[in-house]
Amino acid sequence: MYLQELLKPDGRKLTLYSRCPIAAGIQAPSPGNEPIQANPHLRWHPLRGEWVAYASHRQGRTFMPPPEYNPLAPTTNPEFPTELPQGQYDIAVFENRFPSMAVQAHDPPHLIVDTLPANGACEVVVFTQDPSKSLSNLELDHLDLLLQVWGDRTRALGDQAQIQYVLPFENKGVEVGVTLHHPHGQIYAYPFVPPVPARMLEQQQAYYQQHQRGLLQDLIQQEIADDQRILYRDEWAIAFVPICARYPYEVWVAPIQPVPTLGELTQEQRRSLAKALKTVTLKFDGLWNRPFPYLMAWYQAPTDGQLHPESHLHAEFYPPYRTADRLKYLAGTELAAGMFANDALPEEKAKDLQAVVVNLAESAYA
Amino acid sequence: MYLQELLKPDGRKLTLYSRCPIAAGIQAPSPGNEPIQANPHLRWHPLRGEWVAYASHRQGRTFMPPPEYNPLAPTTNPEFPTELPQGQYDIAVFENRFPSMAVQAHDPPHLIVDTLPANGACEVVVFTQDPSKSLSNLELDHLDLLLQVWGDRTRALGDQAQIQYVLPFENKGVEVGVTLHHPHGQIYAYPFVPPVPARMLEQQQAYYQQHQRGLLQDLIQQEIADDQRILYRDEWAIAFVPICARYPYEVWVAPIQPVPTLGELTQEQRRSLAKALKTVTLKFDGLWNRPFPYLMAWYQAPTDGQLHPESHLHAEFYPPYRTADRLKYLAGTELAAGMFANDALPEEKAKDLQAVVVNLAESAYA
Structure with a gap:
């Protein structure tokens, strides 16, 4: 497994993973250049005895973009940068632009229930550069790499003191609410072990x-x-x-x-x-x-x-x-x-x- | 609150509730005359520590019938009986024809996890005879009656030794999978307190x-x-x-x-x-x-x-x-x-x- 860690103009991390060595000099793009200001918080649900995450910026997130723009494909038109650069790599992982949790979250509101900063992490895992693929038609050693990537992210996220649990998942299909059809999953890293x-x-x-x-x-x-x-x-x-x-x-x-x-x-x-x-x-x-x-x-x-x-x-x-x-x-x-x-x-x-x-x-x- | 208890030709119970006295002699119809053979069972989910109900007959249940047939409206054409009779009543409760749980369930299969007969009950609560209404446009004393009906069903179901928990609920709208648009809810009575x-x-x-x-x-x-x-x-x-x-x-x-x-x-x-x-x-x-x-x-x-x-x-x-x-x-x-x-x-x-x-x-x- 080869990997390269990059930083996007808005401060988010991007990691490229590949079965082959990755060329140097790749620049990480971002659909927006403004620094990400996510400050989600957790509220305690006293009746269920569980935390609920609030991130009120998320309503504006990308929803069924026109076919010519795919934020999870490598950037082809520099006027409309996507989340990923051109280059030879198999899998890419970056921080979600509209996260439900964020390591830098701070100063949660004082409310009638307990609150905490939502000090977790939300990452997007792009499974392949090819928008027409899915897990079923990736090569076996590409899937093997994906298992290594999930393992690497679990280690990288879990090493942070505030992270208690790392959950890689994939929502696939409009029936489960997926807004971007490029093959991808997500990783949620929680500051507690979820219910x-x-x-x-x-x-x-x-x-x-x-x-x-x-x-x-x-x-x-x-x-x-x-x-x-x-x-x-x-x-x-x-x-x-x-x-x-x-x-x-x-x-x-x-x-x-x-x-x-x-x-x-x-x-x-x-x-x-x-x-x-x-x-x-x-x-x-x-x-x-x-x-x-x-x-x-x-x-x-x-x-x-x-x-x-x-x-x-x-x-x-x-x-x-x-x-x-x-x-x-x-x-x-x-x-x-x-x-x-x-x-x-x-x-x-x-x-x-x-x-x-x-x-x-x-x-x-x- | 007035009520009248009836028996359908297939052996299921029907209870009519009203704000006014209910005339005698009402016959309970049923869309089918064959006795209900439901025999659902519970399997223990060892990883989640919870019961799951299996009722394999349910796949064939009513789904988006043509507009001329509404199984929850009073029967108008005796050739196509519905679940409800003509008559002066406000709310009707009957046993679900395709229940996930049934008091008479017996002899669960022997499997590699624990099993039990699904000795609960599933009832349908028809809120009004008028298919165009919803909770928002029922009269306040009709809603008051509905609260009494839910209370009466909780008592009637809860009095059975095997019932530990009674949950009245309403799924409303195609967005939550509702197949019949006549205003109605359900009551699930469980042989355990659910998670x-x-x-x-x-x-x-x-x-x-x-x-x-x-x-x-x-x-x-x-x-x-x-x-x-x-x-x-x-x-x-x-x-x-x-x-x-x-x-x-x-x-x-x-x-x-x-x-x-x-x-x-x-x-x-x-x-x-x-x-x-x-x-x-x-x-x-x-x-x-x-x-x-x-x-x-x-x-x-x-x-x-x-x-x-x-x-x-x-x-x-x-x-x-x-x-x-x-x-x-x-x-x-x-x-x-x-x-x-x-x-x-x-x-x-x-x-x-x-x-x-x-x-x-x-x-x-x-």
Whole structure:
């Protein structure tokens, strides 16, 4: 992995990542030159016992720009700079122009509930320079690089004392509200462990204390023995519709042996995870022969300086469709009660995805 | 409040509620005569530590029927029976034909995670016989009756030993996935306290033990003193954009003094809550001069036979729009991490709604 760190005219950081050495002298552009003044804050939600982030500048963010301007493509017309420079690199990461959290946030308002500066970070990860690609048609060693990039960002962000948790994710498709169609994801780095990963860690810690083994590690072994919902499996990685899927086409991707964070993956594990990722996204796109929207999130151990032997890195995909023409809306029971009601059995949806034939041979490692 | 309990040909219960006595001899219709065979089950999600409901029959449920057939209107053509009979009544409640939970559910499958029969209940509440109405244009004493109906259903469902929690809610608008436009809500009755109300109860219990006062009771007093986000207030009820709103136009409606459940409201509190409800929904519809979609949920004490002095009944409205033409999608940070990022300050959105002038005079109590 090669990388080059640059600074944009507005003060934001840009890091270029590549499978090959990157030429010197690249200048980082920005759609705007004014310094970023983001000052988001957190308010305590006393009834739910959780933090909510407020960043009132975000309403004006880019929304469905005309086709000739793609802020995530390399700049071609210097009159209309994008977020990325020309040059030979595979993946780029930069600070979000309209962040929900910012390391420099300060002086939160005094309110009737507790407040804090939202001292986190929001980064954009551009997966490739090619706007027509998606995870399903990137080369395996490009996906391998992406796993390294997520690991590098987790380390770089997690090394900051105020960052407790790093979540790489991808929102894909207009159905999940994506405003820019260039293949990209985001990384949110939080100054606390957010409620969902906190709950998962609690469950994993309790299980680990009782069994001296990982909860997900054992669940994966049970999924392998049950052999009904598996979409991909090799020596190091697995992809499956989990037995407790909340979304009809929910899929989890994980190393078979527990690894706490993205940065700790071995080369073998990364290569297998790249194959699992490509298999899953190809099956998704092949299911109805069209791009398949989803939210993908990577859960890993907190960056709190503690050891987390209970934590088992994995990705969860939440696709919004329940059939080819019907969305699963989150409504009363999901959003208000927190109990998901799934119209479909995971075994049935796994069969649908198992039936989509995928050939990784043509996209083997370069 | 007058009520009449009927049985549909397929074995489902129908209860008619009215402000006036209901004539005898009404027959309950049903769109189908075959007995309902729902047998949903729950699976334990070990990583999240929560139950997920599976009801695989639900994919075939009614979806955008042609305009001439409205299953929630009274039956006019006996060849195409709907869910409701002709007759003089205001509100009707019946068991969902395609429930996510059912009291008669039995023999859950043996799987690699724990399972249970989904011994809950799912009811549909038809707010009025008039398909063109909504909560905003029902008479105040019709809304008062609706609060009594929710209270009666909470009691009737909660009296069953297996029911631990009753959640009345309304999904309104195509934006939140509503397939039937006739004004209606739902009631889900759970065999456990679901994760979100469980978390709220924990927070309220901890506060109550420390202060011998209610958490929401004190927050309401702070909102009154702060006087920035209030939309309606009288002696008994209040409506406000909460200081910790997760959705831009989130609104809470509550009695000012703590009341654990809907059935325990006094007549004065109900009348004030009806005014608050009508004010909020009129302001919503008036904001952009069009029907305003939302999810509305009523949080109350569990029906577990315990006293819950810490619990403070209230409704939360989650509108999906962040501006007139932009939806707030729940994406990576909301769905995967559980931290909401709100583009707007609650103070600003409260101002928007405060500016919508509402006149309750013409819709005074009949």
